Amino acid sequence: MIVPSMSHRSFPRSMAGYAARVLLLLGTLGAVAAAPVDPVATPETATSSPLNIGMLSNVLSSALNFLQPRTLESYSARDLCWWGLDGLTAIDPAIVIEEVPPPDPQTRKPPAIQLMSGQRVLRTFPRPGDTDTAGWIALVVSAMQEAWTQSTTIRAAGSTALLQSFFDELFNHLDPYSRYVGPAPAVQDRTARFGGAADVGVTLGRDDRGLFISAVNANGPAWTAGVNVGQRLLAVDSRSTRNQSPESVAHWLSGPSDSRVLLTLADPGRRRANLVLHRASVPPQTVFAYTHGHLVVLRVTSFSTETAEELSQYIDQSMQDTKLAGIILDLRGDRGGVLQQAVTATALVLDHGVAVVTNGRDQRANHIWAVQGGDMTKGVPIVVMVDGRTASAAEIMAAALADHRRAVVIGSATLGKGLVQAIGQMPDGGELFVTWSRVLAPLGWPLQGLGVIPQICTARGEADLQHSLRALRDGQVVDAPTVRASRAARYPLSVSRILDIRRNCPAAIGTDADLDAAQAILTTPGAYKTALSAIPDDLSAVP
Template identity: 30%
Template sequence: MPHLSRLTSLALAIALLGATPLLQADQTPTATDVTSEKAPLPLDELRTFAEVMDRIKSAYVEPVSDKTLLENAIKGMLSNLDPHSAYLEPEAFLELQESTSGEFGGLGIEVGTEDGFIKVISPIDDTPASAAGIQPGDLIVKIDDQPTKGLSMMEAVEKMRGKAGSPIVLTLVREGGKPFDVELKRAVIKVKSVKSQMLDDGYGYVRITQFQVNTGEEVGKALDKLRKDNGKKLSGLVLDLRNNPGGVLQAAVEVTDHFLKSGLIVYTEGRIANSELRFNADPADASEGVPLVVLINGGSASASEIVAGALQDHKRGVLMGTDSFGKGSVQTVLPLNNDRALKLTTALYFTPNGRSIQAQGIVPDIEVARAKVTREQDEEGIKEADLQGHLGNGNGGADKLRSKGEKPVRLQDGDYQLSQALNLLKGLNITRN
């Protein structure tokens, strides 16, 4: 997409919450990019800082090195800005770069902070966390019996990472209930960004678990494969963004562009040079204008909300599910000269109609809460066509006998929200035709 070349002097990317942070953009900002004016140094505050550091070194019960004190001071500066800004030491910076490539070690769980506790934003598909039944909104109150109250998000993530196969116990609180333990084994997390399949004749399904560098390309391939599998243009499509914690800004723009022919996708506003960007759709439409339902929930954050918000503003599809997470800020990775980096919130993003998602989220067009689906046994009785000597149809139609055997289990059969999305698509096609 030609308009993406505008990401030149600013490393703009949307942060993922927790264990899989954002990807550094192709070009590192220079000092002139991120500093518009040099403000005078606050000499009184610097004298106070130096005095506090000197007092700690001379009076603290144990010796503390200058390096430790200064690094703690840097961490303090970042931690008191917002939940998504952080100082990344070499190991954390390396993990950040690895995570958006789609493979990293840990539990496969995205986390944030709430009231001093670690809160689950979403488990990632096909990981120990999702297999253990961990849900968005769960509070992690202990990690291996150590309370998480007061831990920073980065500290909690570090404790949950570890060697593949090693055990870990998380103590969770769900919806204000009693604490309970979940035993897991760490694994090498290989995240497949895009999954797709046919739900029914003519109706396709695309799920995006996380926005990685190549997600836009993968969605394009998935749409092409669904079209070929169907043998003709699709009758409808479900785009599933539930429990998708976000990812790379450029990937969100590319995915949205597959469903639009023109118009604004997203724009950003910030203080530093080149932080005010606008991304527009190009004329190509990989989805061929197919009727679209987009599924979102409280675990849909960041880049997911960019896609959902743009499609909703353009009335390109129907949003179904529950309110999204509400992360509308942009993070920039600013590498330092010692294998460290700053992950700094530098801008807010807005939907085409100028909506800020920050702390509000996207409200679906049709609210459908998560529910368990239980299918009763269909005890079909004898039909007219089963009776001996019954009359024929008269119009030449074949007899419709009682069905025998079990029906195959489909993806939508155990997923109430997905089944409602599919029913809506079928209804839209009936009225359109």
């Protein structure tokens, strides 16, 4: 499915019950597009299997048709295929592809492509025109078939490795995030995004008294039905769990989607009760919550298709505390995920405004992602904790909340992954991730390379952090010049300029100091307000 062409998108602010179905991934972030999948064809995996020429041709054709209109820069069929052909040499160094230049131009003999093994010419192919996509695909398939016949090393690697090596070499010439994922790992990736086998969404533990519920997935049927951590699971469909392992009973809880399962549960010290649930395919939980006094910490581990829904549920619960002093969003170590979920999650706490802008060569990649509606928290102070591993969708959320002065960001410079990938499903069941747009934060600065510079840096040691906190209480932001310089940056940004900005708060792994600083800021309203002021109103005044 191709994401509809739009220049502007708005999302409602209250997202309880919302579940995003359009997938946009930045970094593991982008728009989903799917090439037609042959329902009959199966991927070649066994090294002893013959080379499936039809499948090979279908995958390469789908891949080039998907790639060419979407890459950030324009590349010809010749560029893409010539780079990919180096994959043969990567598997078997004896196999070499050479372009034979024409002899005397007066002979008008066209150039040719030679497939060689050492000094021996295996086959010579007419060189297609640079834009002849079909011709180049036919050449690649023929070269692969010939190499397969002549090289025991290539046959031993197998047809899956042949495709993987082709795409690996091709993408070596593009960017760090474009890639091909083979059929088996692609299934695992899709399971992580959408959920796998249907179950009820609980994790089981065991002690000397038997099985108990150790965790409840906020996306699953058990959460909706009110199952609680600590309850004893006594039976599944009237089958006793006594002397059973958590793994065995977890298998009992799995089954066809929407099928019925009867749980017999008991609270500590209470009578047993029966609960009927309907199994569902449950994405892994990505939001985890705990309280510290009247502060709520919401840790977001990634952005899957249900993250905004999970976050909305926890925020709704948090708002039941009439003395709630603040919310801490912990995005440390969050490598990103679904772009639309980052925008939707931002919409939960940002009253209105642009969350992110994406720009690419393909017009379908150009969007202004805006939010509107209402802040679920009604202005409760927010701190976002980040570190050097915070990336892509997580950086988008942190940047949006900081740029709109809705949150104070604490930690270190983030990873700086600001390229969006479109995902194409290939006929072999694999997936193609192709970078097709760049990410700009609300104030117009590029995330790629630069990352998010926090208002309060914790990466320079405890003494420096305490100095920063004292300065905040006195109405000053130590890192204000660095933050303002980052917001004034514009694409294209030189590597030297990026390093000049980032070295003031170098990327680091998060520590307990981040949480201590977050608590100190949220319990000192004046310091919190001062930290927000580090974000400039007028970028024209920034040198």
